[in-house]
Amino acid sequence: MENLEFQLGEGESTSFWNHHWTGSLTLADQFPRLFRLSNNPGGSIKSMGTWNDGVWEWNLEWRRILLDREKDQVSALLSSINNFKLVKGKPDGWKWKLLPDGCFTVKSAYKAICDGVCAPQQKNHALSVIWNAPATHNAKVTAWRMMCGRMATIDNLLKRQVPIPNSEIVCKLCYLEDEDTEHLFFSCQKSTEIWYVILSWLGVQSALPSSKTAHFLAFINLGRKKDVRFLSGAWICVVWCIWKQRNRCIFDQGSWIKEKIVAEIKSRLWGWQKTFQMGSLPSDFRSWFEAVSLVD
Structure with missing residues (x-):
């Protein structure tokens, strides 16, 4: 209640x-x-x-x-x-306090349950891992703000009483549902395609939760203990690239091209793994681009 x-x-x-x-x-x-x-x-x-x-x-x-x-x-x-x-x-x-319009939805209730299961100790752990992940400062700040509910997504802008026309609240990636944090990054059919491609690239198969904290913790535990550092950086990179492409679609009339976004993620991670020494990963770019298998 x-x-x-x-x-x-x-x-x-x-x-x-x-x-x-x-x-x-x-x-x-x-x-x-x-x-x-x-x-x-x-x-x-x-x-x-x-x-x-x-x-x-x-x-x-x-x-x-x-x-x-x-x-x-x-x-x-x-x-x-x-x-x-x-x-x-x-x-x-x-009034359902979790949504700006006060109307109950199963989706928002499910999100509250997932967040409740993960909070607060697991959320604090996730934030700590993100802040120490092998990623650029801007990318980590983006992921940290998203995890804390401080991204300028439509749902957060509405909570801050920012006036937004009804025609502008739809997700600009899929145009099927209203934009909120969990939808944009984890359940939108466009972003979900990216996650599945990255999972395949990593050589793993898994169904990931749609709650942000649960999604992060599930993702970084896909491999072995020694893979957590790399996986935390990979998760941040995917989130960052989805956010950047979302902004291009809104402000620069950009288009969503899955292959181009996946290539950007892999290229950025290649640079990060060289800069931050993520571990024993493929040493040449061609091998890296084709697969980074976490399975021996």
């Missing part, structure tokens, strides 16, 4: 006394004596007042004339509910 948030509308479907609309306790629990004295103990919020020139006014009715100490409790009750604003004509409902 931590990702759900109740949003009060006009109060028609919410019980004034018996629902948790003001906090962790119901008003019946907070003010039991007034609850017993109420003339409408099962009534909705909407039934407890009226609209007067567009302004909501509470009109609580009691079974008898209240004593002075009971009137003090009424004052405390009104003080506790006056900050809650009803919205005329809007139904009560729940």
